[in-house]
């Protein structure tokens with residue numbers, strides 16, 4: 070403990086590390102923020118056009134849909150402290166929606182006592198803010214390969230841009246970790262740790278109707294048919310007051326329809342929507358579907374983050390710690406802890422990473 074305290078509280082300038090973080094979801098951004106605050110040179114690379122990953126918000130003016138994570142809960146005191154800070158900054162609000170459970174054609178109240186939070190004005194707001202506060206976050210930067218050679222990491226993107234780093238954090242879904250590591254010795258040790266870890270897919274329908282889909286409820290967990298979740302977007306704080314809904318398919322339906330196109334998936338899920346108790350006559354004004362190929366881990370690990378010390382490689386993500394927003398945060402924090410604790414030191418002069426990815 071005293072060695073760890075000494076390491077994390079030493080003047081940052083004496084031991085700067087260049088760290089590359091793959092993925093600008095909550096896990097990667099949490100790692101990046103902690104390491105940046107400790108004085109390290111951190112670059113986040115993300116294949117999408119913006120941050121957030123599965124904490125996503127899609128705008129189709131005038132509507133707005135949170136089509137990935139729906140809400141989050143906070144139980145661990147470390148996460149609760151951050152949620153409180155986000156609340157104070159106006160990034161998060163409690164969501165007091167009327168939530169039921171649909172079974173046997175009837176909706177009953179879901180158990181009470183759970184405090185649910187949503188980001189405002191959309192679920193992506195937390196990650197957007199975190200990314201904006203980082204020194205170097207690059208989008209449209211899809212890592213093709215990460216090679217550890219001559220005591221450094223070299224990352225290559227599809228367009229031939231590259232970047233070098235002393236340490237690497239991969240925060241992608243588990244199926245996307247192995248393919249980034251072409252060196253057999255690395256992909257084999259990572260694969261061994263990920264064995265048996267399956268991510269379930271989820272098709273999400275974003276739709277607008279001429280009347281509420283659920284007469285007396287804002288959202289429902291669905292325990293029958295093709296749907297698993299139905300949620301009124303307008304019931305959530307700071308959302309436009311419109312009849313916009315997000316519906317999630319079950320893992321079974323999503324797997325069976327994994328390769329259909331978005332229009333076909335939307336048609337199948339609309340059909341399921343019209344079977345909801347109050348929805349038979351609802352007219353659809355807009356619909357589109359999104360496939361989450363790697364939505365949720367069926368049986369998440371319980372390790373917070375994987376650490377391969379010989380290569381200064383941490384692997385993080387919600388699937389290491391509970392398959393939820395809270396797990397993503399805790400996993401990202403744990404990955405930064407592994408790196409801070411590894412004791413790697415590099416002279417300051419050699420540790421400056423320029424925006425182009427080359428060394429000063």
Ligand SMILES: Cc1cc2nc3c(=O)[nH]c(=O)nc-3n(C[C@H](O)[C@H](O)[C@H](O)COP(=O)(O)OP(=O)(O)OC[C@H]3O[C@@H](n4cnc5c(N)ncnc54)[C@H](O)[C@@H]3O)c2cc1C
Nearest residue numbers: 092094095096116122123138139140212386387393394397
């Ligand atoms: C449909 C759905 C519903 C959910 N509902 C809830 C809920 O109600 N409550 C809850 O707590 N959680 C929920 N979750 C889970 C929650 O969204 C996740 O736990 C959390 O967002 C995961 O964050 P992460 O940073 O671990 O991963 P991600 O958000 O997946 O971030 C990984 C990032 O890595 C990027 N990436 C991947 N490969 C590369 C590459 N080669 N190069 C560069 N970047 C790459 C991806 O684009 C992505 O942005 C839900 C998820 C889904 C999909």
